[in-house]
Amino acid sequence: MGHCPRNGHTVPDPHLGRYAARTAGMTASEIRALFAVASRPEVVSLAGGMPNLAALPLETLAGQAAQLIAGEGLTALQYASAHGLPVLREQICEVMALEGITARPDDVVVTVGSQMGLDLVARLFCDPGDVVVAEGPSYVGALGSFASYQAQVVHVPMDGHGLVPEALRAALLQARAAGQRVKLLYTIPNFHNPAGVTLAVERRAEILEICRAFDVLVVEDNPYGLLGFDGQTYPALRSLDPENVVYLGSFSKTFASGLRVGWVLAPHAVRDKLVLATESATLCPPTLNQMIVSRYLATHDWQGQIKTFREEYRERRDAMLGALEAYLPPGCTWTEPEGGFYVWVTVPEGVDTKAMLPRAVAARVAYASGTGFYTDGAGSRRMRLSYCYPTPERICEGVRRLGAVMESELAHAFAGA
Amino acid sequence: MGHCPRNGHTVPDPHLGRYAARTAGMTASEIRALFAVASRPEVVSLAGGMPNLAALPLETLAGQAAQLIAGEGLTALQYASAHGLPVLREQICEVMALEGITARPDDVVVTVGSQMGLDLVARLFCDPGDVVVAEGPSYVGALGSFASYQAQVVHVPMDGHGLVPEALRAALLQARAAGQRVKLLYTIPNFHNPAGVTLAVERRAEILEICRAFDVLVVEDNPYGLLGFDGQTYPALRSLDPENVVYLGSFSKTFASGLRVGWVLAPHAVRDKLVLATESATLCPPTLNQMIVSRYLATHDWQGQIKTFREEYRERRDAMLGALEAYLPPGCTWTEPEGGFYVWVTVPEGVDTKAMLPRAVAARVAYASGTGFYTDGAGSRRMRLSYCYPTPERICEGVRRLGAVMESELAHAFAGA
Numbered sequence: 007m008g009h010c011p012r013n014g015h016t017v018p019d020p021h022l023g024r025y026a027a028r029t030a031g032m033t034a035s036e037i038r039a040l041f042a043v044a045s046r047p048e049v050v051s052l053a054g055g056m057p058n059l060a061a062l063p064l065e066t067l068a069g070q071a072a073q074l075i076a077g078e079g080l081t082a083l084q085y086a087s088a089h090g091l092p093v094l095r096e097q098i099c100e101v102m103a104l105e106g107i108t109a110r111p112d113d114v115v116v117t118v119g120s121q122m123g124l125d126l127v128a129r130l131f132c133d134p135g136d137v138v139v140a141e142g143p144s145y146v147g148a149l150g151s152f153a154s155y156q157a158q159v160v161h162v163p164m165d166g167h168g169l170v171p172e173a174l175r176a177a178l179l180q181a182r183a184a185g186q187r188v189k190l191l192y193t194i195p196n197f198h199n200p201a202g203v204t205l206a207v208e209r210r211a212e213i214l215e216i217c218r219a220f221d222v223l224v225v226e227d228n229p230y231g232l233l234g235f236d237g238q239t240y241p242a243l244r245s246l247d248p249e250n251v252v253y254l255g256s257f258s259k260t261f262a263s264g265l266r267v268g269w270v271l272a273p274h275a276v277r278d279k280l281v282l283a284t285e286s287a288t289l290c291p292p293t294l295n296q297m298i299v300s301r302y303l304a305t306h307d308w309q310g311q312i313k314t315f316r317e318e319y320r321e322r323r324d325a326m327l328g329a330l331e332a333y334l335p336p337g338c339t340w341t342e343p344e345g346g347f348y349v350w351v352t353v354p355e356g357v358d359t360k361a362m363l364p365r366a367v368a369a370r371v372a373y374a375s376g377t378g379f380y381t382d383g384a385g386s387r388r389m390r391l392s393y394c395y396p397t398p399e400r401i402c403e404g405v406r407r408l409g410a411v412m413e414s415e416l417a418h419a420f421a422g423a
Numbered sequence: 424m425g426h427c428p429r430n431g432h433t434v435p436d437p438h439l440g441r442y443a444a445r446t447a448g449m450t451a452s453e454i455r456a457l458f459a460v461a462s463r464p465e466v467v468s469l470a471g472g473m474p475n476l477a478a479l480p481l482e483t484l485a486g487q488a489a490q491l492i493a494g495e496g497l498t499a500l501q502y503a504s505a506h507g508l509p510v511l512r513e514q515i516c517e518v519m520a521l522e523g524i525t526a527r528p529d530d531v532v533v534t535v536g537s538q539m540g541l542d543l544v545a546r547l548f549c550d551p552g553d554v555v556v557a558e559g560p561s562y563v564g565a566l567g568s569f570a571s572y573q574a575q576v577v578h579v580p581m582d583g584h585g586l587v588p589e590a591l592r593a594a595l596l597q598a599r600a601a602g603q604r605v606k607l608l609y610t611i612p613n614f615h616n617p618a619g620v621t622l623a624v625e626r627r628a629e630i631l632e633i634c635r636a637f638d639v640l641v642v643e644d645n646p647y648g649l650l651g652f653d654g655q656t657y658p659a660l661r662s663l664d665p666e667n668v669v670y671l672g673s674f675s676k677t678f679a680s681g682l683r684v685g686w687v688l689a690p691h692a693v694r695d696k697l698v699l700a701t702e703s704a705t706l707c708p709p710t711l712n713q714m715i716v717s718r719y720l721a722t723h724d725w726q727g728q729i730k731t732f733r734e735e736y737r738e739r740r741d742a743m744l745g746a747l748e749a750y751l752p753p754g755c756t757w758t759e760p761e762g763g764f765y766v767w768v769t770v771p772e773g774v775d776t777k778a779m780l781p782r783a784v785a786a787r788v789a790y791a792s793g794t795g796f797y798t799d800g801a802g803s804r805r806m807r808l809s810y811c812y813p814t815p816e817r818i819c820e821g822v823r824r825l826g827a828v829m830e831s832e833l834a835h836a837f838a839g840a
Contacts, residue, residue: 019692020666020690021692024548024606024638026546026549028546028550029547029696032699056501057501059496059501060497062500064496064497072485072489074485075481075484076481076485079479079481080476081681083484083679084473084474084680085681086681118683119706122704122705125703125705129571130442133444147706150699150703151703154546154703223438249437258502262501263501264499264503264709264710265500265711266535266706266709273437275436275437275439276438282567283449285567286449286538287538287539287704288535288536289683290683292681292709292712294681295712
């Protein structure tokens with residue numbers, strides 16, 4: 007970390023002694039480091055989480071953006087409040103109502119994507135050494151934010167029905183016995199990234215109860231909740247315990263990721279502090295972007311649009327599951343997501359997904375190695391495959407290539423044994 | 424801080440025991456707290472720092488935004504890199520060349536306004552208890568970011584030629600003697616916010632030398648550098664010492680604040696860490712906004728546009744200086760800015776600018792009390808007046824009202840003595 011390549015040479019970093027201690031936790035994620043190679047056109051990337059935007063009504067959006075700038079440009083291009091535009095915060099409450107949430111617009115804070123919400127929540131709650139409990143595996147961007155505030159992540163196992171309540175209780179008891187201060191449960195209840203599973207409805211109240219009993223605040227990250235393939239939704243944790251849940255929402259997966267509009271819904275006192283933290287972080291979220299989202303929600307059949315997205319993702323999910331069945335070697339298993347973007351694959355002994363990755367990219371297929379989704383070194387026999395962005399044909403071809411690479415790994419492992 | 428008003432009642436914050444220690448430094452700035460009242464139409468606000476956007480070519484910008492979404496929407500509305508769009512980073516290098524900076528686009532990181540750059544620099548360098556040296560007074564948003572990383576700000580005096588080198592040296596010696604670790608000099612060399620002064624060119628090399636000698640990294644914040652009323656520019660500190668300066672730039676004052684596009688130019692090793700920190704903070708800056716700025720720079724006479732802005736601001740500066748001369752009571756003094764947005768006023772003994780503020784707002788004029796620009800309680804006989812946003816007529820009327828309020832304060836102070 008103390009050296010950087012420049013002009014082909016590696017020179018020492020003259021600022022090395024100056025960095026804050028927290029920078030030790032800031033490391034390039036394996037997934038992001040891969041983006042450059044994986045984005046070459048001949049590589050089928052099953053690695054990224056880019057939504058498929060092709061179905062968006064671009065002409066309509068173009069016209070609306072033009073109207074906003076020409077007609078309301080002095081507002082759209084000007085600073086606004088750190089809290090977020092009132093009209094958008096009202097609309098966000100309507101969006102959340104689809105998952106059973108009753109909220110006041112005043113308790114919503116608009117953020118630059120829900121990543122910013124996550125970062126601000128970590129900023130507000132995590133002292134160095136504090137523990138955050140999270141599913142194992144967990145979202146790589148969350149692990150990065152927690153690391154950058156020097157919090158320690160303790161993973162709790164999932165099964166096919168999501169986070170296991172008994173395992174959560176055991177982890178909290180163990181942390182308590184070890185004298186650790188557990189501040190947060192970070193959880194993605196619906197169509198989990200990367201695991202592709204959904205927290206069973208009957209577990210939700212129990213998990214909230216456990217967190218209350220251990221005085222742990224729940225951070226519910228829900229970017230995929232409206233992307234259930236049959237249009238099914240689940241009661242948000244926030245709807246069951248408004249005072250002990252901070253909820254993170256996003257328009258990145260249901261509308262347009264590049265606008266970077268997300269939000270946090272928080273208990274009122276926490277919301278006050280979030281607004282202050284937002285001012286330090288960016289002064290305010292971009293005004294134009296909030297107005298574009300607001301206009302879209304007000305004028306477009308946004309729920310119909312989400313249905314279109316869901317249908318596309320279901321088709322791709324089906325393509326991927328079919329290809330996995332057809333091409334992966336015996337001994338592989340995988341989750342069968344009912345919504346969202348990801349399948350989580352377990353590979354046979356003899357395959358190390360992190361070590362295999364460069365060979366897979368050489369064979370023109372990329373994935374996200376499981377190790378990036380844990381802070382404790384686990385995951386070398388897991389991988390995340392995304393079906394959100396490539397076409398069904400590309401998905402099939404990518405999985406075919408992946409199967410061949412895996413066969414070759416297994417043959418080598420066998421030969422070497 | 425532990426209570427929040429709700430439905431007219433004050434209830435204890437149930438999360439009080441959970442916050443990170445750094446939240447103790449997150450307090451509502453006096454200036455921001457004032458925005459709600461100060462934005463009533465009958466109040467002349469000389470408090471805010473909103474740029475005057477009226478001269479922007481809104482129709483052109485509307486057309487360009489529409490083209491970008493209709494023609495390149497699948498890129499404009501999609502995630503992009505945390506580093507920022509390459510084409511925009513190249514253009515940013517051209518902008519910086521106007522102030523003598525030679526830089527590689529690779530060393531530029533695009534941020535969500537330069538506030539985000541500031542916050543990330545504090546994140547990378549400030550451990551709790553570290554010292555940041557800054558002008559006294561200094562930008563309130565910087566003070567907020569440093570506080571939120573638990574750094575301690577030590578103010579160094581300015582005179583009419585900006586930061587005083589001898590005072591900087593003395594402060595650094597004193598900090599060293601006290602065993603303090605000074606990490607950063609945070610400075611706004613050009614058209615200072617709030618002081619309205621510019622660092623003399625002949626002081627620049629000396630200040631850089633002092634910082635090198637004391638192993639202190641320089642953070643140069645330069646949002647106003649191209650807004651000199653005679654078109655004059657000054658050599659950026661970064662141009663004089665590329666390896667020991669982190670430079671913060673912004674399109675908020677020269678183009679459109681509501682797009683939230685700023686940047687950091689940093690030594691290469693620092694840039695690597697900035698990109699990682701950006702990923703944690705927001706994943707990536709908004710793509711559409713970067714493309715709008717890039718298209719504008721590529722197709723519009725942006726330097727001519729800045730000239731138009733400068734001329735408007737000069738007219739307003741003149742209006743304000745004339746009004747100050749005409750309406751403020753004897754004993755007031757003020758700086759005479761040659762660019763930027765702000766005049767810094769010193770009031771006579773007997774006037775407390777923080778205490779007077781509610782009475783000024785009642786008299787339909789708002790300003791920023793000097794106390795918000797210091798961390799050490801100074802500033803009660805100073806105020807910042809902004810001439811950037813109101814028309815010259817409104818500026819005159821505002822200063823007239825302010826003069827009357829001050830006369831009344833002085834009469835009361837006299838009566839009470």
